[in-house]
Amino acid sequence: MTGTIADRNAMAGTHDDGPRLRGSALTLAYDKRVVAEGLDVVVPDRSFTVIIGPNACGKSTLLRALARTLRPAAGTVLLDGRDISALPARKVARTLGLLPQTSVAPDGITVAELVGRGRYPHQRLLRQWSSEDERVVRASMKATGVADLAGRLVDELSGGQRQRVWIAMALAQETPLLLLDEPTTYLDIAHQIEVLDLCARLHEERGRTLVAVLHDLNHAARYATHLIAMRDGRVVAAGAPGEVMTADLVEEVFRLPCRVIDDPETGTPLVVPAARRRTEPATR
Amino acid sequence: MTAVGPMPVRRVAGGIPLRLRAVAVGAGCLLLALVFGVLAVGGGDYPMSPSDVVRTLLGGGSPAEDFVVHELRLPRVVTALLVGAALALAGAVFQSLVRNPLGSPDLLGFTQGSAAGALLVVVTGGSSAALAGGAVLGGVVAGLVVYVLAWRGGLHGHRLVLVGIGATAILTGVNGYLLTRGRLMEAARAMLWLTGSLDGRGWEDVLPLLAAMAVLAPVVLIGCARPLAITEMGDDLARGLGVRVQGLRLTLVAAAVLLTSLAAAAAGPVSFVALTAPHLARRMTAAPGPNLLAATCTGAALLTGADLAAQRLFAGHQLPVGVVTGVLGGGYLVWLLAAQRKAGRI
Numbered sequence: 001m002t003g004t005i006a007d008r009n010a011m012a013g014t015h016d017d018g019p020r021l022r023g024s025a026l027t028l029a030y031d032k033r034v035v036a037e038g039l040d041v042v043v044p045d046r047s048f049t050v051i052i053g054p055n056a057c058g059k060s061t062l063l064r065a066l067a068r069t070l071r072p073a074a075g076t077v078l079l080d081g082r083d084i085s086a087l088p089a090r091k092v093a094r095t096l097g098l099l100p101q102t103s104v105a106p107d108g109i110t111v112a113e114l115v116g117r118g119r120y121p122h123q124r125l126l127r128q129w130s131s132e133d134e135r136v137v138r139a140s141m142k143a144t145g146v147a148d149l150a151g152r153l154v155d156e157l158s159g160g161q162r163q164r165v166w167i168a169m170a171l172a173q174e175t176p177l178l179l180l181d182e183p184t185t186y187l188d189i190a191h192q193i194e195v196l197d198l199c200a201r202l203h204e205e206r207g208r209t210l211v212a213v214l215h216d217l218n219h220a221a222r223y224a225t226h227l228i229a230m231r232d233g234r235v236v237a238a239g240a241p242g243e244v245m246t247a248d249l250v251e252e253v254f255r256l257p258c259r260v261i262d263d264p265e266t267g268t269p270l271v272v273p274a275a276r277r278r279t280e281p282a283t284r
Numbered sequence: 285m286t287a288v289g290p291m292p293v294r295r296v297a298g299g300i301p302l303r304l305r306a307v308a309v310g311a312g313c314l315l316l317a318l319v320f321g322v323l324a325v326g327g328g329d330y331p332m333s334p335s336d337v338v339r340t341l342l343g344g345g346s347p348a349e350d351f352v353v354h355e356l357r358l359p360r361v362v363t364a365l366l367v368g369a370a371l372a373l374a375g376a377v378f379q380s381l382v383r384n385p386l387g388s389p390d391l392l393g394f395t396q397g398s399a400a401g402a403l404l405v406v407v408t409g410g411s412s413a414a415l416a417g418g419a420v421l422g423g424v425v426a427g428l429v430v431y432v433l434a435w436r437g438g439l440h441g442h443r444l445v446l447v448g449i450g451a452t453a454i455l456t457g458v459n460g461y462l463l464t465r466g467r468l469m470e471a472a473r474a475m476l477w478l479t480g481s482l483d484g485r486g487w488e489d490v491l492p493l494l495a496a497m498a499v500l501a502p503v504v505l506i507g508c509a510r511p512l513a514i515t516e517m518g519d520d521l522a523r524g525l526g527v528r529v530q531g532l533r534l535t536l537v538a539a540a541v542l543l544t545s546l547a548a549a550a551a552g553p554v555s556f557v558a559l560t561a562p563h564l565a566r567r568m569t570a571a572p573g574p575n576l577l578a579a580t581c582t583g584a585a586l587l588t589g590a591d592l593a594a595q596r597l598f599a600g601h602q603l604p605v606g607v608v609t610g611v612l613g614g615g616y617l618v619w620l621l622a623a624q625r626k627a628g629r630i
Contacts, residue, residue, distance in 0.1 A: 031436075069523040093526025100520035104383070106513070109572035120514055121526040125506070148419065 018081050019045050020209065021066060021096070021177055026059045029231070032108050035061045041074070043177075043226075048109065048203040049211045050220040053230035054254050057224050059213050060101065060181055062195035062230070066211065067098035093121035097175040099166055101182050105154040112150040115140055118172030118193030140171040144198060160191030168189035178202070180212040184219070192216070221245045221269040229253050253266045305568040306578050313496055313565075313581035314477045317368070320588035321361040327595060340473060355486075363485040364591045364605070366493045368557055372545040373504060373576060374540035375558025376565070380512050380574035381536060382441035388559040389544040397426020397453035398548035399478055403462040406474040414490070416549035423545025426451060459527020464520065480606025481556035482591050493546045500539045505519050505576050508536055512574035554606050554611020556585065561586050563620065564592030586612075 019042050026039040033218045038056040039167055043049050043066070051059045062069035070082045077084040084092060097118075105114060109258060118140070119133045141147040144164040149157065154165060170178055183199065184192040200223050203210045221241040221281060229237045229244060231253045235242045250271055257274040264270075283284045289458050291537045325341075326332040330352050332340070340349045341358075382392075388524075389395050401422020405415045434440070434447040463471055476483075516520040519529050544558070552568040561583035565575045568582070597603060 024606070064520065067520075067524055069520045089528050090526040095522065096524075098520065098524030100518060100524070103518045103521045104516065106516050106572035108570060113572065117514060117517070120510070123510075128510075179524075234352075 001247050019043060021064060021211075023062070023072075023077045025067060025075035025076065026062075026063050026072045026077070028058060028070065029073040030061075034073070034233075036053045039106050039233065039235065041066070041228065041235060042238075043209060043211055046203075046207050046209055047226040048200065048211070048224055049226040049228060051213045051228045051230060052215075052217060052220050052225035052253070053236075055226055056232040057230045063098075063179055063181050063211065063213050064100075065101065067096060067149065068092060069098065069100070072134070076129065091123045093175075095175055096177040096212070097173040097179065098171045099170045099178070099180045101184060101185065103166060105162070107155070109154050110150070110156055111141070111152050111157070111168075114154055114165055115146075115168045116170050118169040119172060125227070128202065133148050136174055137172050140168040143171060144168040160187055160194060163187060163191070163195055164198065167195070171202070176207075177211070182215065184216070193221065199223065215251065217245065217271045218263070221271070222263060222266055239270055245271065291359065306571050306575060309568045309578045313578070317365055317581065317585040317588045320585065320592050321365060324361050324364075324592045324595065325357045327592075328357065330354075351512065359483045359487050359490055360482050360591070361588065363490050363493070363504050364482055364588045366490065366497055366584040367482075367547045367551045367554060368561070368585070368587025369501075369580045370497055370543040370560030370583075371554060371557040372495060372586070373501065373580045374543040374547075374564075375583070376562035376574050376576050376579035377508075377512070377536050377540040378558075379502060381533060381540075382443060382445050382517055383516060384441065385563065386559070387441070387445055389540065390553070390558060391446065391452060393451030393455060394423050394427050394448075394541050394544050394546060395432050395553040396452050396459065397429075398423035398545045399459050400455050400462065401425070401589075402477060402548070403466070403474055403551075404461055405602040406470050406477070407462050407466045409470070413488075415591050416492070419549035420492075420545045423548060424541060426455065427537065427541030427545075436522060436579040476604060477552045478606075479604040480552035480609065481604040482551050482594075483602065483604070485550070489550050493550045494544055496546045500543055501580070502538065503551050504539050505580070508539075509574065509576045512536065512576075516573065531571060552604075552606060555610045556617070557583050557586055557609055560613045563616070 021043040023039060023041040026036065027040070028039065037267060039058075039062065040088040041062065051062060054058045061070060065072050068077060071085060079087060079092065079095060115137050116129075116133065117140070119136065120131075122133065138147070138154065139239065141150060144167050146161065146164050147166055149165070154162060157165065165181075167183065170180075180199070184195050187195065196219055199210055202208055203225075210266060214223075224241050226243045227237070227239065227244045228235055236253050238248055245260060247258055247270075250256055250258050250260065259272045259274070260269045261272060262268075262270065293304055322334050322337050322341075324629060326334055326337045328347075332349065332352070336345070336349065339345060340353045345353060362460075371389075378387045378389055378392060379385055381387070399422070400420040401418035401420070402415050403418075404422070405418035410418065430444065430447050430451050434444040436443065463474060466474055481578065511522070511527040514527050515529055517534060522529050547554070562575065562579040564586070565578035565582040569575050569578050571578075587605065587609065591605045594603040594605045594608045597608075
C-alpha cells in the first residue's frame with residue numbers, strides 16, 4: 001500500500017499547479033444522506049481518468065458533483081481554478097460535457113437531430129443554427145461512426161448504436177473535458193469494447209480530458225491513464241493503473257481476494273478473482 | 285451492427301433537421317382558426333356573408349354591421365381564439381415538464397382550483413367580474429400549493445403528477461360541496477360556468493387574457509421552447525448542456541398556471557383542449573419535442589371550431605362549448621388509446 005500513500009501525497013502536491021478540474025473538501029449528500037465527506041479529487045489534464053469502486057461507494061455521485069449537476073453540501077468543485085457553481089451555466093457547458101447514465105431520447109427524434117442538441121450551449125436566441133454547428137455535428141457523427149444513421153430514428157437503433165449516438169451528442173458539445181457515467185452499462189462485451197476504443201481514440205487524438213465511471217476493473221486498467229479507486233465515499237488510491245491496481249488494493253476496495261497478472265494483450269494489470277471464495281468472504 | 289435501412293428523408297435534409305413542417309402546421313391551424321372565426325362572426329340572428337364580415341372587420345361596414353361585429357360577436361370569437369391558444373400552450377408545457385402525455389392542467393388540480401375559486405364567489409353571491417377574479421385566484425393558489433407540496437430539493441415530474449391528482453380529488457369534493465350550498469339559480473349559473481361557455485362574452489372578459497398572452501406567449505414560445513426540449517432528455521443531461529433546469533421549471537409552471545386560470549376565468553374550465561391540442565399538434569408535425577407553437581395554434585383552431593359547432597349544430601339551440609370539446613376530446617382520447625393498444629404500445 002506504500003504506492004497508494006505516495007500517490008495521495010503526489011495528489012496533494014498538484015493542488016497549486018491548477019489542473020483544470022478538481023474537487024476540494026467535498027461533502028456530497030442526497031437530502032440528508034451523506035455519501036462522501038471531505039473528498040479531495042484531482043483530474044489530471046489530458047488524462048483518461050477512470051473512477052472505480054463497489055456499488056454505492058459514491059463514484060457516480062462524485063461524477064455528478066464534478067459536472068455540477070449535484071451541488072456539494074460543502075466544499076467546492078474548481079474548474080480552471082474557479083468555483084464551478086459560480087460560473088455561468090452556458091460557459092461551463094462549453095468547457096465540460098456530461099453523458100449521464102440514463103438519458104431519454106425524445107419520441108420520434110432522428111440521430112442528426114439528437115446530436116444537434118449537443119450544440120445548445122453554443123447557440124443563441126437569434127443565431128440558432130450555423131454552418132459551424134452543421135460542420136461539428138457531421139464531424140461528431142463521423143467520429144463515432146454513426147454518420148450513416150443520420151436520418152434514422154433513435155428509437156430504432158440497437159443499444160450499442162444508441163450509446164454511440166449519445167457520445168456523438170456529447171462530442172458535438174465540443175468541450176475539452178468530457179465526463180461519462182458508466183458508458184458501457186447494458187452493452188454486450190463487443191459493444192463495450194467498441195465504446196471504450198472510441199473513448200480512447202477521442203482522448204488520444206484530440207487531447208481531451210475524459211473522466212468515466214466504469215464497473216469492469218480490467219477495462220478500467222486497460223483504458224485509463226489515471227485511476228481513482230473509491231470506497232465508502234473516500235478515495236482509497238489514485239494514480240497510474242500499473243501502480244494502483246494491485247491485489248491488495250482490489251481486496252481493500254472490493255473485499256475480493258484476487259491475483260493481478262499482466263494482460264497478455266496490453267501488459268496492463270488484469271484482475272483474476274480467486275478461484276473460490278473463503279468461508280468468511282467479506283467480513284474483514 | 286445491424287444493416288442500415290433506407291434513410292427516411294422526412295424532416296431531414298443533408299443530415300440537418302428542418303422545422304418547416306412545424307411552421308406550416310402552425311400557420312395552417314391559425315388560418316383555420318381565422319376561417320372558423322369569420323364564419324362564427326357571420327352567424328346568428330343577423331346573418332352576414334364571410335365577405336361582409338371581412339369587409340366590416342377591415343373598417344368598411346355599415347354602422348349596424350359595425351355594432352353587430354365589433355360589439356356583439358367579435359369578443360366571443362377572440363375569447364375562443366385566446367382561450368384555446370392559452371389552454372393548449374399551458375397543456376403542451378405541462379405535458380413536456382412532467383414528461384407524460386397525460387400531464388395536462390385538468391389532471392394536476394389547477395383547473396379544479398380555478399373552479400373552486402369561482403364557485404366560492406358564486407355561492408357568496410359575487411358579480412361576474414368577481415367570479416373571474418375568483419377563478420384566477422383559485423387557480424394560482426392551487427398551483428402554488430401543488431408546487432410547494434411537490435417540491436423536494438427540486439421539482440420532479442412524477443411527484444408533481446401524484447400531488448396534482450391528490451389535489452384534484454380533494455378540490456372536486458370541495459366543489460361538489462360548494463354546489464350544494466348555492467341557491468338554485470346560482471347553482472345553475474355555476475354549472476354553466478363549470479361546463480365552459482363562451483356565451484355573451486364582452487371585451488372586458490377578453491382583456492386580462494389578452495394581456496397575459498401578449499406577455500407570456502413570447503416568454504414561453506421564444507425564451508423557453510428550446511431549453512424545454514433539451515430538458516425532456518433528462519435533468520442531468522440538460523444541466524450538462526447549460527440549462528438552468530429549476531429556474532426554467534419555475535418560470536414555465538408560473539406561466540402555465542396563469543394562462544390556465546385566466547383562460548378559466550374567461551370561459552370556464554373548458555375540458556380536454558389542454559390535453560388534446562398538444563397531441564394533435566405532435567401528430568401533425570411529426571417532430572420531437574414540446575411543439576409549443578404548433579400546439580398553441582392547434583388549440584386556437586380547436587376551440588373556435590368547437591364554438592362554431594356549438595352554435596350551429598342544433599338550429600335554435602346553442603350548446604356550451606365545453607360540451608363539444610368534452611365530446612370531441614373524450615372521443616379522441618378513446619380512439620388514441622384504442623389505436624395505441626392495437627399498435628401494442630400499451
